[in-house]
Amino acid sequence: MHSHPRLPPTALEDCYSDLRTDSPLDDNSMSRLGSEMRHGVTSVSNKPKSADAFFDAWIAHVNETAVYGKESIDPTRSTSYRFIWRSWCKYLASSQEGPNAPYTMANPLLAVPVDVSRFLASGMKGSKPGRAISDVTRRRYYSVLQRIYAFCASQAWMECSPLDTLAQQDIPMAEKHTGSILTPQQWDACTRRYGNPAGNTFEIRDHAILMLLFKLGLRPEEIRALRVQDFQIGIADMPTLRILPRSGPAQERTLPLDDQSAEAIQNWKRVRKDLAVVINTNKALQADFNDDRLRAASDTLFVTRSSMELAKVPLLNLVKAHIERSCSEAGLEMPVRMGPQIVRNTRLIIWLHSGLEVDAVAVMAGLKNRKGFLHLLDYCSESVKQKIQPYRRRDDDPVSVTNMLKE
Structure with missing residues (x-):
């Protein structure tokens, strides 16, 4: 040897x-x-x-x-x-x-x-x-x-x-699997208003994005992947938003929208259709309708001035600027994190303490099961913890x- x-x-x-x-x-x-x-x-x-x-x-x-x-x-x-x-x-x-x-x-x-x-x-x-x-x-x-x-x-x-x-x-x-959340005061400051709904074209877009993030707790990649046809007004004028799966079947779901969120999306759709980037993409698609890439791009709901795709960094900067501005105006300390994830985490905690069943919240959040809440366990009440804790992380x-x- x-x-x-x-x-x-x-x-x-x-x-x-x-x-x-x-x-x-x-x-x-x-x-x-x-x-x-x-x-x-x-x-x-x-x-x-x-x-x-x-x-x-x-x-x-x-x-x-x-x-x-x-x-x-x-x-x-x-x-x-x-x-x-x-x-x-x-x-x-x-x-x-x-x-x-x-x-x-x-x-x-x-x-x-x-x-x-x-x-x-x-x-x-x-x-x-x-x-x-x-x-x-x-x-x-x-x-x-x-x-x-x-x-x-x-x-x-x-x-x-x-x-x-x-x-x-x-x-x-x-x-350590602990996530971060906004304090109740920070959350209140951020949800008093969502940007300027009557501003320029992209302020209207940002208003709709912020409403969906704060009200539905969507993942950043879900916001970026939304298509125009995912927003629907169905039976009895009930507006809904369909979320397609990105990395697992549990992520697919259809969420009801309140009237304010639905109106924000409709306002954005009205100005979106007149953007040069949208018009040019649709023209290119008419010239080559078999181009799958162009067809997918033409459906994207949230676009920029020059691209049919909203990138990660601009979305992060949008959320960060909104949180900073809201907390500053309210005279509050800045949170430790200022991106879409802390917004999602806080929304999940609010749902978990609203009286909804844990499994119902998991469905609304697009989670496979209760293990998806483990990183937020420290912020849960004892009664909620007891429902989540059986799903401990196996490898730790x-x-x-x-x-x-x-x-």
């Missing part, structure tokens, strides 16, 4: 100096399992024979035991999990067999806490070359390894997970053999 160039010791490497380094599945340790089966495990499944087989066994276990609040992992969509595991095995193989050893030569069951510590400190490789490893990514690597090794220990393939005895200082900080849940055996 080749020696790997020694990495700089971690701050707490001394904590690991007395831990065993022999195989936890040698003949003696296996015979000691006896009838009690380590950690209360009552049966031992066949030990995988390769690094990939350990991962596949874990995926199969997760899907077999998935319960409420813990979703299964589609094996065909487990690329990010597998990348993390193979990155770890590649590091482990280099340490165990030499710098150029492929990940397939790793023996995951021989890993000890100091291996994990060094890997998290300096051994990870990003999926995109040259990009620094963030604290969030470090925590996610840790969480995936934690779950897989807890599973291995629960199967009595090893006495304990090397992550169970990792020194506290070597454990990456838990990922503390996992140990003991916890797995209780499930």
Whole structure:
């Protein structure tokens, strides 16, 4: 077995100096399992024979035991999990067999806490070359390894997970999912008026955009993707706005509009049709009606003076300027964030505390389920928290053999 160039010791490497380094599945340790089966495990499944087989066994276990609040992992969509595991095995193989050893030569069951510590400190490789490893990514690597090794220990393939005895200082900080919201005073100031509804052409546009953001909590990409035909006045003169899915079927929904929002959109449509950029796009489409790009562009609801697409930065600047102006005029402190997302977050919190069911708010917000509210948990009342908390984020849940055996 080749020696790997020694990495700089971690701050707490001394904590690991007395831990065993022999195989936890040698003949003696296996015979000691006896009838009690380590950690209360009552049966031992066949030990995988390769690094990939350990991962596949874990995926199969997760899907077999998935319960409420813990979703299964589609094996065909487990690329990010597998990348993390193979990155770890590649590091482990280099340490165990030499710098150029492929990940397939790793023996995951021989890993000890100091291996994990060094890997998290300096051994990870990003999926995109040259990009620094963030604290969030470090925590996610840790969480995936934690779950897989807890599973291995629960199967009595090893006495304990090397992550169970990792020194506290070597454990990456838990990922913080807290979003930001406007204070009630800031929200009131921002919603007293939405720009100038009787101003020039693009002030009329901005007025409509701000109303939709503050009243419907739309995502910025949803605002930018709206089409003229998505605004409808249906039966009994009920105005609605259809939101098409961008990255998942849950995002598709049809939302009712109040009279002020509907009027704001109608006012914008009246001036939009006379814009040179719209007229020129329609002429180009008439000349080449088979041009799908032109057809899609001609339908875009919110356009600029020179483009049929409202870009991200102008939208951000619009919202930021509105919040700054509103808070300044009201003599209020500026919020920590001033973009479309803080507006959406605040609207969701208002809905959650309005008496609406949490699942109804999720539908209105275009969320797959209640997990979409976890980043706002700190702003929720206790009664709302109790309805959201069962959907904890899987990859940041503390996992140990003991916890797995209780499930």
